[in-house]
Amino acid sequence: MIATLVVFRAPIPPVETEFQAVHIAVPPKPPQPPSAGDAARTAAEIQPVPIPPTTPLHVINVAQNINFQVDTTKVMEQALSHLDLPSSQGTGMTQGGGNLGSGLGTAGNVNFFGVQTAGKRIAFLLDYSGSMEGAFRKTMEKQLEASLSKLPEGTQVILICWAGPAWLYNQTAPQIAKKWKKIDNYDNFTTIPGIMIDPPKWIDINAGSVTEIMKDIRAQVSAPGGTDWRQPFRYAMQADPPPDVIFFLTDGQIPPATTDRDLTAISTAMDKVGAAPQVNCLWIENPTQKATAMETLAARYKGEFRRVSDKTANQ
Secondary structure, eight states: OEEEEEEEOOOOTTSOOOEEEEEEEOOOOOSSOOOHHHHHHHHHHOOOOOOOOOSSEEEEEETTTEEEEEEOHHHHHHHHHTOOOOGGGSSSOOSOOTTTTTTOSSOEEEEETTEEEEESEEEEEEEOBGGGTTHHHHHHHHHHHHHHHTSOBTBEEEEEEESSSEEETTSOHHHHGGGEEEOSSTTOEEEOTTOOOOOOOOEEOSHHHHHHHHHHHTTOOOBOSOOOTHHHHHHHTTSSSOOSEEEEEESOOOOGGGHHHHHHHHHHHHHHTTOOOEEEEEEEOOTTSOOHHHHHHHHHTTOOEEEEOTTTTTO
């Protein structure tokens, strides 16, 4: 006779239950009542029907002498797909600030001058002061294009150009000059009272958007006479939602006397919107200056500080 054994796959709600029939050939019983020895031999003759192996496999013993194999891969995948897990428990997480991982969706890997991290919303704060003209500006723009081109579609970016003032990547310093004024020193700028600056908007990364971004970036005109770190951070934190990751690149340092003022202003801009993005600081090294303030800023927001040059650009 033919006995049918039904294998029940783990009933994990709300996964759809599946059944698989396994047919096992059982020799007919002898017409006379079996002796103890005959019963033992009959049990030994029962063999499982081979089932093609799957991965992973769990072997379950039934009645101590029948083995069958259960593939749990699909069952577990379906079960996990219905769980409402917090986004911070997702994959693709890297060390970062308090906001990294909050509603990221699929975080795109980014590599800028060798600093690697991941984020859904990435802000590039790029120094376009007069001292940035020349070979390194070309290197910076080449690195930027490579970084943007490798981001997966769906990643969002904003690009803030800055010197004393700050402006969007698709504007130029001469176009926004009348909205800003220098208060006293080269590191102390402010907007003209009553003047509004254009809000930053997230750009969805795709082949077309990278081309348009780089067209506007290469059209930038340097703004001489200023290095105010506060302004690009204040501008970036106006984005809605705020960034997960910031890359802050400059060849200039702020005076030691105003370091605390500037770092406090940056913290205030973040606290105002309740976010703490990871901040990675890239410094085009100047042997006459120290990078203490940039090192402090990167450490405070769990990012990386790196000295960069033409020699380190491809590392």
